[in-house]
Amino acid sequence: xxxxxxxxxxxxxxxxxxxxxxxxxxxxxxxxxxxxxxxxxxxxxxxxxxxxxxxxxxxxxxxxxxxxxxxxxxxxxxxxxxxxxxxxxxxxxxxxxxxxxxxxxxxxxxxxxxxxxxxxxxxxxxxxxxxxxxxxxxxxxxxxxxxxxxxxxxxxxxxxxxxxxxxxxxxxxxxxxxxxxxxxxxxxxxxxxxxxxxxxxxxxxxxxxxxxxxxxxxxxxxxxxxxxxxxxxxxxxxxxxxx
Amino acid sequence: xxxxxxxxxxxxxxxxxxxxxxxxxxxxxxxxxxxxxxxxxxxxxxxxxxxxxxxxxxxxxxxxxxxxxxxxxxxxxxxxxxxxxxxxxxxxxxxxxxxxxxxxxxxxxxxxxxxxxxxxxxxxxxxxxxxxxxxxxxxxxxxxxxxxxxxxxxxxxxxxxxxxxxxxxxxxxxxxxxxxxxxxxxxxxxxxxxxxxxxxxxxxxxxxxxxxxxxxx
Numbered sequence: 033x034x035x036x037x038x039x040x041x042x043x044x045x046x047x048x049x050x051x052x053x054x055x056x057x058x059x060x061x062x063x064x065x066x067x068x069x070x071x072x073x074x075x076x077x078x079x080x081x082x083x084x085x086x087x088x089x090x091x092x093x094x095x096x097x098x099x100x101x102x103x104x105x106x107x108x109x110x111x112x113x114x115x116x117x118x119x120x121x122x123x124x125x126x127x128x129x130x131x132x133x134x135x136x137x138x139x140x141x142x143x144x145x146x147x148x149x150x151x152x153x154x155x156x157x158x159x160x161x162x163x164x165x166x167x168x169x170x171x172x173x174x175x176x177x178x179x180x181x182x183x184x185x186x187x188x189x190x191x192x193x194x195x196x197x198x199x200x201x202x203x204x205x206x207x208x209x210x211x212x213x214x215x216x217x218x219x220x221x222x223x224x225x226x227x228x229x230x231x232x233x234x235x236x237x238x239x240x241x242x243x244x245x246x247x248x249x250x251x252x253x254x255x256x257x258x259x260x261x262x263x264x265x266x267x268x269x270x271x272x273x274x275x
Numbered sequence: 276x277x278x279x280x281x282x283x284x285x286x287x288x289x290x291x292x293x294x295x296x297x298x299x300x301x302x303x304x305x306x307x308x309x310x311x312x313x314x315x316x317x318x319x320x321x322x323x324x325x326x327x328x329x330x331x332x333x334x335x336x337x338x339x340x341x342x343x344x345x346x347x348x349x350x351x352x353x354x355x356x357x358x359x360x361x362x363x364x365x366x367x368x369x370x371x372x373x374x375x376x377x378x379x380x381x382x383x384x385x386x387x388x389x390x391x392x393x394x395x396x397x398x399x400x401x402x403x404x405x406x407x408x409x410x411x412x413x414x415x416x417x418x419x420x421x422x423x424x425x426x427x428x429x430x431x432x433x434x435x436x437x438x439x440x441x442x443x444x445x446x447x448x449x450x451x452x453x454x455x456x457x458x459x460x461x462x463x464x465x466x467x468x469x470x471x472x473x474x475x476x477x478x479x480x481x482x483x484x485x486x487x488x489x490x491x492x
Contacts, residue, residue: 090473090480094437095448099469102461180340187342191441198345211352219341219349226340254336258381 037204044200045221051114051186051196052225055121056179062126067133068159081130088127094188096120101192117189125182132174136167169244172237173257179233180226180256187222197221227254284463287454291467294450301367301446302433308372309432310425313379317387320380339377344438346370351442367439375432382424386417423487430476430483437468447471 069081088096097120100111111119140163148158190198201218205211238248251257319331338346347370354366361369390413398408440449451464 086477087473090434090477091469092434092437092448092472094435095465095469095472098437098448098451098461099465102455103465106460106462184340184342184344187344188438190344198342198348201345201348205352211349212356215345215349215352218345219337222341222345223337230340252332255332256336256339258339258378 037208040200040204041197041217041221044195044197045225047114047194047196048183048186049225051117051121051189051194052179052183054114054118055125055186056182058118058122059126059129059178059182062123063129063133066126066130067137070130070134071137085127085130088124091124093120093124093185094191096124097188097192113189113192113194116192117186117194121182121185121189125178125185128181129175129178132171132178133167136170137163139170140166166244169237169240169246172233172240173249174259176230176233176237177256177258179229183222183226183229230254230256280463283458283460284467287464287467290450290454291447291464291471294445294447295471297364297444298433298436298446301364301371301436301439301444302429304368305371305375305432305436306425306429308368309375309379309428312372312376314383316376316380317383320384321387335377335380338374343370343374343435344441346374347438347442363439363442363444367436367442367444370442371432371435371439375428378428378431379425382421382428383417385424386421387413389420390416419490422490423483426483426486427480430479433476433479434472 066081066084069077070085072078072081097117100120101113101116104111104116144162144166145158148162153161186196187198189196190202193199197218201214205214208214234248234251241248249257316331316335320328320335322328347367350366350370351363354361394412394416395408398412403412436446437448439446440452443449447468448465451468454464455461
């Protein structure tokens with residue numbers, strides 16, 4: 033492995049991180065928007081947001097990415113690869129995230145909601161001052177999982193020839209022919225990014241839980257706590273709860 | 276500006292359906308590998324020896340936290356170098372199965388943990404050998420709890436099969452791509468592929484919810 037190759041890899045890491053951050057921001061916006069909409073009083077809002085979730089969770093992120101990149105130009109819009117990737121990842125992981133948001137909102141003790149009503153808070157105040165501060169710390173561990181899934185999803189963007197880590201690996205393999213080393217190094221680099229992300233999320237979780245006077249759950253030095261329902265359509269409702 | 280052509284959709288449908296068949300095969304075979312290996316990891320992780328649990332859990336965490344696509348490339352390009360030559364579908368099945376086995380291990384763990392403590396004690400009281408305790412008492416009860424969650428991973432795997440296109444498995448997305456490469460018209464093939472995914476995975480997830488209500492408690 034020469035210096036030039038390492039430079040190639042670190043350029044790839046940088047684009048991967050960018051792609052992850054952009055899509056995570058979009059996914060967070062979608063997750064909160066759709067998640068709150070799914071607890072709406074109006075059935076039409078609940079229904080439409082439900083359709084969104086089922087559609088984006090039902091189809092494959094890679095197919096969506098291809099559709100945005102190859103089919104959308106035929107409708108007159110050409111997206112740059114990075115934005116097609118961001119949009120596809122943000123929209124589909126946002127759909128998974130919205131289930132986390134919905135589950136956590138519903139897991140807040142009903143008495144809290146009633147108390148807020150008794151204090152004659154407006155619905156917006158209720159959400160902002162009572163429900164969300166208690167729901168957000170519950171969301172952190174499943175959001176950590178989703179963020180890692182999102183990080184792994186960024187590898188898909190290599191098929192749109194965005195110069196992220198997996199794509200750079202392809203170039204490095206073509207120029208050196210050393211498949212085992214190249215892909216081995218890339219896997220370790222992804223693992224390192226995942227490790228850093230998990231640590232940051234643990235820190236945020238500890239802070240968020242401390243702010244409402246709770247201790248974070250115990251967990252291994254690295255291991256993620258996986259929801260037993262799986263990354264597919266979640267059957268369990270309350271995240272962090274007993275399956 | 277492109278206009279949607281149903282005629283074109285009709286022309287490409289046979290090719291797409293043959294791709295769908297490969298997708299289904301990859302999903303089912305991958306699931307079998309994932310179910311079997313996941314149980315192996317789950318049992319190994321309960322070993323009392325740290326020399327067993329530490330390497331297994333390190334491996335599981337590594338596989339779980341790195342992208343399936345890169346793992347597929349790794350297997351696809353590296354296995355032949357080790358003298359193991361497989362066709363792309365087999366490589367894909369190994370990759371999918373290995374990746375998802377690290378998830379199903381967690382499902383089995385939860386299922387086994389969910390078996391009440393008293394069942395273990397009862398097995399000890401009957402002085403059942405260790406092996407019999409697992410095969411006749413613990414696992415049959417764990418499996419009931421595990422089925423819906425495993426089903427969810429089958430759906431997740433189904434949605435990850437388009438990645439196999441990157442290692443030249445002739446599944447749905449691969450077919451769509453090769454059609455588009457000759458007609459220069461991406462709209463219909465890729466849209467049909469996306470719709471096929473929703474059409475299959477959504478009813479399956481509804482079915483699993485029913486199954487879950489039946490099996491659990």
